[in-house]
Amino acid sequence: MTAPSSAAPVPPQERRAETEFSSGVHVYEPHRAGLPKLKPYFRELWARRHFAITLAHTDMRAAHTATFFGQMWLIINPLLLALVYLLLVDVISGRPQGLWYFSHLLSGLFIFYFISGGMIQGSNIVVQEGGLIMNQAFPRLLLPLTSVYVAVRRFLPTLSILIVFHFLSGTPTTIDLFWLIPIFVEIVFFTAGLASFFAAVQVYFRDMSQFLPYFTRIWLYVSPVIFTVAQIKHKAKLAQLEWLNPLMPLLGNWTQVFAGEPVCRTGVAPSCKTIDHIQTVGVSYHYLAAGFAWAVVVFAIGALYYISRERDFAVRL
Amino acid sequence: MPSVFEDDLAISCQNVSITYRTTFEKIPTFKSAIVRLGRGERIVRLVPAVKDLSFDLYHGNVLGIIGANGAGKSTLLRALAGILPPTEGRILVNGKVSTLLSLGVGFDRRLTGRQNITLGGLASGLSRPEIKERAEKIIDFAELPEGFIDMPMRTYSAGMGGRLAFSVAVHLEPDILLIDEALSAGDAKFKEKAAAKMAELCGQARTIVLVSHGLGAILEMCNDAIWMDKGKLMMRGDPDDVADAYTDFLGVSRTARSTMEDV
Numbered sequence: 001m002t003a004p005s006s007a008a009p010v011p012p013q014e015r016r017a018e019t020e021f022s023s024g025v026h027v028y029e030p031h032r033a034g035l036p037k038l039k040p041y042f043r044e045l046w047a048r049r050h051f052a053i054t055l056a057h058t059d060m061r062a063a064h065t066a067t068f069f070g071q072m073w074l075i076i077n078p079l080l081l082a083l084v085y086l087l088l089v090d091v092i093s094g095r096p097q098g099l100w101y102f103s104h105l106l107s108g109l110f111i112f113y114f115i116s117g118g119m120i121q122g123s124n125i126v127v128q129e130g131g132l133i134m135n136q137a138f139p140r141l142l143l144p145l146t147s148v149y150v151a152v153r154r155f156l157p158t159l160s161i162l163i164v165f166h167f168l169s170g171t172p173t174t175i176d177l178f179w180l181i182p183i184f185v186e187i188v189f190f191t192a193g194l195a196s197f198f199a200a201v202q203v204y205f206r207d208m209s210q211f212l213p214y215f216t217r218i219w220l221y222v223s224p225v226i227f228t229v230a231q232i233k234h235k236a237k238l239a240q241l242e243w244l245n246p247l248m249p250l251l252g253n254w255t256q257v258f259a260g261e262p263v264c265r266t267g268v269a270p271s272c273k274t275i276d277h278i279q280t281v282g283v284s285y286h287y288l289a290a291g292f293a294w295a296v297v298v299f300a301i302g303a304l305y306y307i308s309r310e311r312d313f314a315v316r317l
Numbered sequence: 318m319p320s321v322f323e324d325d326l327a328i329s330c331q332n333v334s335i336t337y338r339t340t341f342e343k344i345p346t347f348k349s350a351i352v353r354l355g356r357g358e359r360i361v362r363l364v365p366a367v368k369d370l371s372f373d374l375y376h377g378n379v380l381g382i383i384g385a386n387g388a389g390k391s392t393l394l395r396a397l398a399g400i401l402p403p404t405e406g407r408i409l410v411n412g413k414v415s416t417l418l419s420l421g422v423g424f425d426r427r428l429t430g431r432q433n434i435t436l437g438g439l440a441s442g443l444s445r446p447e448i449k450e451r452a453e454k455i456i457d458f459a460e461l462p463e464g465f466i467d468m469p470m471r472t473y474s475a476g477m478g479g480r481l482a483f484s485v486a487v488h489l490e491p492d493i494l495l496i497d498e499a500l501s502a503g504d505a506k507f508k509e510k511a512a513a514k515m516a517e518l519c520g521q522a523r524t525i526v527l528v529s530h531g532l533g534a535i536l537e538m539c540n541d542a543i544w545m546d547k548g549k550l551m552m553r554g555d556p557d558d559v560a561d562a563y564t565d566f567l568g569v570s571r572t573a574r575s576t577m578e579d580v
Contacts (some may be wrong), residue, residue, distance in 0.1 A: 028399060028408040044442070051439035058436070062427050117535075131425075135416060136440045137399040205347040311402045315337045315396065 103169035108225035118151030124197025140310035179283035193302030249290035331404035381539035412492025
């Protein structure tokens with residue numbers, strides 16, 4: 001806004017706009033890798049949330065996820081994948097796994113594909129929306145957050161399948177299921193951190209997105225998706241995963257709360273012969289705290305790295 | 318009174334230099350970084366796009382920036398918009414900026430004109446009701462052929478896209494409007510209309526910076542001009558004088574100037 005030129009005008013230093021996106025007096029000075037003031041940055045970001053949402057809907061429309069079969073594919077794809085892994089585990093273990101295992105597998109796979117989908121989409125978005133970056137000044141962090149929003153919108157319909165199998169598997173339905181909400185929030189922030197980090201890296205190394213699928217494949221195998229938390233804990237060699245893999249607390253808590261744990265007559269589930277019944281496993285507070293820590297740290301590192309680099313994007317695209 | 322003086326100031330560039338770091342490779346990849354590392358090479362080229370540029374501009378003016386390709390005009394405009402940070406010096410911009418940079422980009426070609434108006438408005442920080450209120454004015458001003466506003470923008474001609482982009486930029490009610498070559502696509506009638514709209518904005522004490530390598534638009538619309546060459550400020554002053562000096566420099570006759578748009 002132009003300042004009123006009446007009475008006693010305020011010197012521009014005091015009317016100084018806090019970020020390059022707000023009105024007032026803007027001062028642009030050299031800053032290659034510095035951080036802007038975060039409070040006004042995030043305030044401007046929040047003020048433009050509708051822009052991110054509109055951009056996300058555009059993206060989904062372009063990917064045909066707004067159509068019926070587009071939505072169906074989002075459910076069918078991980079469902080088929082879960083079937084593949086079920087058969088794989090059947091073959092390797094030499095005997096058929098029950099419905100419970102399928103329910104566990106689905107809950108883990110769906111949320112894992114939410115994380116990797118958000119991450120891979122986010123890694124491409126800065127390069128993809130180069131036109132916007134070259135022509136508009138806005139908080140660039142909106143772009144990876146848009147990808148995460150798209151991932152959430154794609155994930156939500158798949159919950160219906162999870163609920164169906166939850167009931168089919170005979171896992172008791174208790175109030176504990178509400179813990180899934182804070183766990184999901186942790187996972188969303190964790191994913192946003194990853195998406196931001198890889199979005200910035202992708203600007204400098206355009207082939208990054210070609211490596212990511214292999215990386216996520218390995219990550220899937222060391223996460224409590226095919227294995228259960230109990231199995232991983234049981235194997236001494238895998239015990240370190242609890243500390244090394246952020247998905248151990250995040251996904252572990254999710255699958256345990258969602259699918260519960262089978263009680264066996266002998267041995268450790270699910271490699272025991274006969275499952276007696278499925279018992280609920282309350283939320284692990286230890287995992288909840290560890291997941292929170294991972295979410296905060298990964299989001300902070302990813303977002304701050306991205307923000308520190310975002311002014312460089314316009315010359316790199 | 319220095320404080321009143323500062324209030325009228327729209328843009329102040331103080332010893333601004335902008336240097337890009339680019340690599341020779343068109344697409345930077347991890348693979349090529351490793352290959353380079355293996356060979357012990359380090360191919361980073363510094364491109365000094367703007368060199369030690371200083372000028373002040375007051376509200377209510379239309380400033381034209383002329384210069385040959387690669388003079389740093391567009392880079393300077395991006396810096397004024399806050400998209401590129403300067404490498405050295407300081408830029409002061411007083412007011413809300415609206416940009417109309419290289420034609421059509423910033424618009425998503427998959428979306429309809431109407432959806433693009435919404436997206437553009439949201440990105441610049443307007444609320445949905447504010448955009449709704451302005452959408453009709455924007456559409457009226459752009460004068461697209463019947464029905465095109467609800468068609469994807471990939472079906473638009475270059476001129477139609479340019480008209481819509483111009484219409485959006487001027488209706489965002491900016492204090493400072495930055496325009497890069499945007500008017501080259503419109504036909505004579507729309508150019509006249511655009512010029513009238515820009516004059517109206519200036520009458521409201523707004524400021525326009527117009528970049529063009531064609532002299533026609535600069536001479537018609539600007540009351541102030543800057544000539545840039547290879548990143549340096551060569552001359553500042555009355556558009557006619559600046560255009561004369563520029564055409565002399567290029568070795569093009571003065572008469573040719575009026576007939577050739579792309580001098």
